[in-house]
Structures are given as C-alpha cells and as structure tokens.
Amino acid sequence: MAHEYLNQLLTAPAADDNKYSRGVVGFITGSREYPGAALLGVTGAVRTGVGLVRYLGPSEPANLVLLSRPETVIQPGPADAWVVGSGMPVTAFTETVLQNIYDFGLVVIDAAALTQVDYSKLSGRAILTPHSGELARLLRQLGQQASAIAALSTLQAAKLAAEMTGQVVVLKGHQTIVAEPDAEPVVLPPASSWLATAGTGDVLAGILGALLAVHANAILTQSLKISEVTELAVRVHSLAAEIAIQDGPPAALDVAEAVRLAVRQLAA
Helix, strand or coil, X not given: CCHHHHXXXXXXXXXXXXXXCCCXXXXXXXXXXXXXXXXXXXXXXXXXXXXXXXXXXXXXXXXXXXXXXXXXXXXXXXXXXXXXXXXXXXXXXXXXXXXXXXXXXXXXXXXXXXXXXXXXXXXCEEEECCCXXXXXXXXXXXXXXXXXXXXCXXXXXXXXXXXXXCCEEEECCCXXXXXXXXXXXXXXXXCCHHHCCCCHHHHHHHHHHHHHHHCHHHHHCCCCCHHXXXXXXXXXXXXXXHHHHHHCCCCHHHHHHHHHHHHHHXXX
16 A cells, blocks of 8 residues: 555644544543553554544543643543553453443454453444454454464464454554455554564554544545554554654653654655
C-alpha cells in the first residue's frame, strides 16, 4: 500500500473543525495495579491528533491521567471509538463493562480483554492487539488445542484468530502481522527494536483508537479499511520510537510523547 495514501490520513484540522468533529476516543483501561497503562494509551491518542479523549476507569489511574493530561474528560459519554483492556485485571470485566464493549461501534481490544470478550456478541467492529503469548491464550479460549496452536506459524495463528473472531487481528512483534477474516495476512516492515520495552503496546492501542475515532465515518461507510488505519498506526508507532531514541534509550512514555513528531514528519 502506498505510504503517500496512508500519510494523507494524518490530516490537520480544517477551519470549521471542532473537538467533536476531530473524533472522540474513549478509554476503559488501567487499574490500581497498572495505572500507567491508562496514561500511556491516553498520551498516545492525544499526540496522534484526536479531538477529545474520554477516560473511564478507577480513581488511581484517572488521577494519574489528569495530572499528566488535564485535557482528558473523566466522565461517561459517547465516543467514536474505544480502547479497552490495557492494564486491566480479569476481574474488572463485569457484565456492565462487557455489555458496553458489545455495544461499541469501533473498539480496540487489548491485553486481558482479549480472552474476556464473547466475539459473537460484538455489534460493531474491532481490532484485536495481542502479542504472541496473548494470541495463544486467545486461541485456547476459542477452543483450539495447545498442540494444534504450537504447530501453527505466526501467520496461520493470526489468520485463524481473525477467522474465529470475525475481526481484525494485529499480532504485535518486530514484524507486526495484520490479519483479516477474508484476506491473506499482511506482514508489515520491521518495527524499531526500541519498542521492546514495557508499555509500548499500550501506546500503540492509543494510536489505533485515535485513528479509528478520527476516521470513524469513513470506516463505518467502508470507504476506508480498518487494515489501512492499522498499518498507519504501526508506522507512526515505529517512527515515534526511532525519534525517541535520539536522546538515549527510550521508555514507553517517551515513545508516546514522540508520536506527535512522527505524525508531523509523516504528514509533511
């Protein structure tokens, strides 16, 4: 896919845009045990250029998010896309939380949420963001035997998960794989090796959520593919890591803060 076409999706606000027309992304992420996951995802989304970020979560991560990102709205309300699961324990997925996920139009499903969601109940469209261990757990949850999973290549495993869930699967790694139910998996170019540090997956989830929100209408009317948004998010994420290393080995928050520089560079 031509990079120039993808880069055009990183548009600046028009004169008649406002915070709502620029896209609203909501987060149900983080926990008392892992509050940083909420901040990393929210920062990744803010730096991607979304119009408004809404955060719903426990007080510990909510306070952390507000201290660093005071523009975040900490109250219920609608959003064009949602990010769920990052930094959440299994016990957080109550019936109320799960029903909200099932009702969302566009949603990024990460971490523990991957094995808690009943994919047959999703009314909208989702991007699943497992690493290899989470993908194996997801396939076991979907009824696959461990021996059969072990015999699969990474391409086959990602493809199988996409087919069984009916959703887009983004298998995170040095070479990210994007799998859709009715298409051959795509292996993206190698990402920065500096992304091999805790929390960078949370940042990617935030970038994905922001791009889904900004382009929600085009995705829902099928004039833009989720896989295209996914490829762009992975490219932004990798470039942000390369920018962040210019000052030395980066932490995940450094990558999240560098996202805006990556967006500026790609959109130039």
